Amino acid sequence: MKGKFLHGFWQLFRGYWNSEHKWRARGLLTFVIGLNFFDVYLLVCINSWYNEFYNALQGYQADQFWPLVGEFTGLAMLHILIAVYAIYLRQAVQIKWRTWLTNQYLGKWMKQQVYYRLQVLKSDTDNPDQRISEDINQFVTLTLQLLIGFLKQLTTLAAFGVVLWNLSGAFTVPLGSHEFVIYGYMFWFSLIYSAAGTICAHLVGRKLIGLNFDQQRFEADFRFNMMRVRENSESVAFYRGEQPESVGFKERFARVIENYWQLMRQTKLLNFYVNGYAQLAIIVPLVLAAPRYFAGAMALGGLMQTVSAFGRVQDALSYFVESYDTIAQLAAVIRRLTTFTGHMADVSEIQNGVCRLEKETDNLCLENLQVQLPDARTLLDTCTLQIPQGCYALVTGSSGCGKSTLLRTLAGIWPYGKGEVVLPKGSRTLFLPQRPYLPLGSLRRALYYPLSASGSDERLQEVLRLVGLEKFVAKLDEVDDWSRILSLGEQQRLAFARVLLVKPDWIFLDEATSALDEPREQEMYELLKRELPTASIVSVGHRSTLFAQHDTELHLDGDGSWQLRPIQAVN
Numbered sequence: 301m302k303g304k305f306l307h308g309f310w311q312l313f314r315g316y317w318n319s320e321h322k323w324r325a326r327g328l329l330t331f332v333i334g335l336n337f338f339d340v341y342l343l344v345c346i347n348s349w350y351n352e353f354y355n356a357l358q359g360y361q362a363d364q365f366w367p368l369v370g371e372f373t374g375l376a377m378l379h380i381l382i383a384v385y386a387i388y389l390r391q392a393v394q395i396k397w398r399t400w401l402t403n404q405y406l407g408k409w410m411k412q413q414v415y416y417r418l419q420v421l422k423s424d425t426d427n428p429d430q431r432i433s434e435d436i437n438q439f440v441t442l443t444l445q446l447l448i449g450f451l452k453q454l455t456t457l458a459a460f461g462v463v464l465w466n467l468s469g470a471f472t473v474p475l476g477s478h479e480f481v482i483y484g485y486m487f488w489f490s491l492i493y494s495a496a497g498t499i500c501a502h503l504v505g506r507k508l509i510g511l512n513f514d515q516q517r518f519e520a521d522f523r524f525n526m527m528r529v530r531e532n533s534e535s536v537a538f539y540r541g542e543q544p545e546s547v548g549f550k551e552r553f554a555r556v557i558e559n560y561w562q563l564m565r566q567t568k569l570l571n572f573y574v575n576g577y578a579q580l581a582i583i584v585p586l587v588l589a590a591p592r593y594f595a596g597a598m599a600l601g602g603l604m605q606t607v608s609a610f611g612r613v614q615d616a617l618s619y620f621v622e623s624y625d626t627i628a629q630l631a632a633v634i635r636r637l638t639t640f641t642g643h644m645a646d647v648s649e650i651q652n653g654v655c656r657l658e659k660e661t662d663n664l665c666l667e668n669l670q671v672q673l674p675d676a677r678t679l680l681d682t683c684t685l686q687i688p689q690g691c692y693a694l695v696t697g698s699s700g701c702g703k704s705t706l707l708r709t710l711a712g713i714w715p716y717g718k719g720e721v722v723l724p725k726g727s728r729t730l731f732l733p734q735r736p737y738l739p740l741g742s743l744r745r746a747l748y749y750p751l752s753a754s755g756s757d758e759r760l761q762e763v764l765r766l767v768g769l770e771k772f773v774a775k776l777d778e779v780d781d782w783s784r785i786l787s788l789g790e791q792q793r794l795a796f797a798r799v800l801l802v803k804p805d806w807i808f809l810d811e812a813t814s815a816l817d818e819p820r821e822q823e824m825y826e827l828l829k830r831e832l833p834t835a836s837i838v839s840v841g842h843r844s845t846l847f848a849q850h851d852t853e854l855h856l857d858g859d860g861s862w863q864l865r866p867i868q869a870v871n
């Protein structure tokens with residue numbers, strides 16, 4: 301567990317500090333740590349000021365009063381300046397580190413369509429969006445908080461430990477006929493006191509790691525459940541799915557609450573402990589130093605300095621005790637991020653068994669193509685065929701036989717299989733799924749996606765008219781969530797407008813006209829053939845009317861076998 305934590309931490313930590321920004325990053329971090337050390341030095345100065353100030357008070361030395369107040373003001377102002385900049389610059393390191401790490405994760409998530417593969421092949425990866433936005437932020441914030449805090453408190457401990465040692469003198473313990481002399485007894489006592497404190501905090505707090513991890517997961521599940529309903533609100537409304545959805549919400553929310561109760565109970569125990577520990581630390585130094593004070597071995601200044609130094613040592617030590625919760629949170633974040641990284645590595649390591657090449661040919665060639673499922677079930681076996689340029693091919697077969705999976709293979713996003721897919725050199729391809737993706741933003745942007753919007757307004761207006769969406773001509777620059785406004789049929793027509801703008805040589809349509817009525821479907825196919833006369837079309841669809849739009853049928857049986865046959869024109 302501890303080894304895994306440290307290993308995971310190191311994997312996440314080292315990247316930025318060895319990156320191309322390493323010198324600036326290390327320099328800034330060193331400066332921030334230096335500021336913290338300087339702040340500790342100022343605190344030591346303020347502590348020894350206590351001695352002088354209270355001794356002056358005890359000795360009624362009025363002439364010392366104002367110079368000492370002046371000294372304090374100077375020290376305090378410097379302390380304020382340093383403390384503020386130590387935090388400001390730590391946040392600067394934090395934001396730079398977060399930016400770097402987020403870009404790394406976004407890069408990995410987008411590379412080789414990992415975002416798609418994770419969803420399709422590794423469905424147990426929960427909420428990658430949350431991993432990238434929240435967990436990275438937390439990792440960076442908590443790590444810096446712990447690292448800088450740890451170093452600062454360690455220095456405080458050392459500096460004030462020395463002060464305490466010098467102040468406590470020797471303590472004689474009579475034991476039978478012998479006497480034991482303990483030097484620096486206040487220092488030793490504070491160490492033992494805090495060591496016991498840390499062990500007890502570990503015992504009380506260790507359950508918090510798992511509970512924090514589960515809390516984040518349950519919260520995310522609950523949120524995801526609501527998001528799904530929001531995204532599919534119309535389907536749920538048509539099905540009158542409120543009741544099962546409400547049950548789902550309640551179940552997920554109940555898990556959030558149940559876990560939170562456990563978290564609260566565990567935190568309550570920890571808080572009892574932490575607060576008790578803090579209160580005891582107020583009275584303990586007075587009780588320990590009082591015998592020396594009353595014996596006249598220590599002046600009032602010494603007593604006050606001792607109390608203040610013990611307080612600092614205690615603060616430093618209780619920092620380690622109280623940071624238990626932060627370490628628990630960090631461990632949970634590291635666990636989630638390393639699981640996510642592992643899943644991303646797993647799916648990106650899956651080699652695409654199908655080779656996708658471009659050659660000097662006019663045809664789309666499949667060479668010994670085999671399409672499989674992750675469980676090795678074969679959907680298409682040793683398929684060798686050629687679809688000539690300008691051909692209109694229809695892929696048919698019963699539901700679930702693998703038509704869409706074949707299209708995914710042709711697009712190069714389905715890795716399970718063997719063989720070759722050869723496309724004519726330099727040819728442009730465009731795949732149209734059943735539900736076109738419309739990015740957030742203007743209609744113009746949605747039309748050009750994935751290209752960045754360019755081209756004349758006249759052309760845009762023309763293609764909108766061609767696909768029967770002229771009523772949106774005036775709304776080209778309106779920014780909205782167009783996937784909610786346009787009907788599915790309109791979205792499918794918009795996808796045809798996209799084809800006309802992109803002008804691909806090979807067009808692959810996966811039930812891309814399923815939401816259109818038959819005359820509209822015919823109109824769209826005729827539009828493609830008229831506007832892009834040299835383009836080839838490969839469609840997947842169930843409707844019998846599609847046969848009239850194609851000249852070749854590739855029929856899949858679902859058990860691996862297939863047939864390629866011409867479609868007779870019915871006239």
Ligand SMILES: Nc1ncnc2c1ncn2[C@@H]1O[C@H](COP(=O)(O)OP(=O)(O)OP(=O)(O)O)[C@@H](O)[C@H]1O
Binds near residue numbers: 421698
């Ligand atoms: N990610 C996946 N993991 C495992 N099996 C999958 C995955 N995606 C699809 N399948 C399975 O592969 C088979 C073929 O799916 P595909 O979507 O290609 O069928 P289809 O012929 O297009 O069906 P339909 O006509 O109903 O759209 C189905 O049995 C499906 O359950």
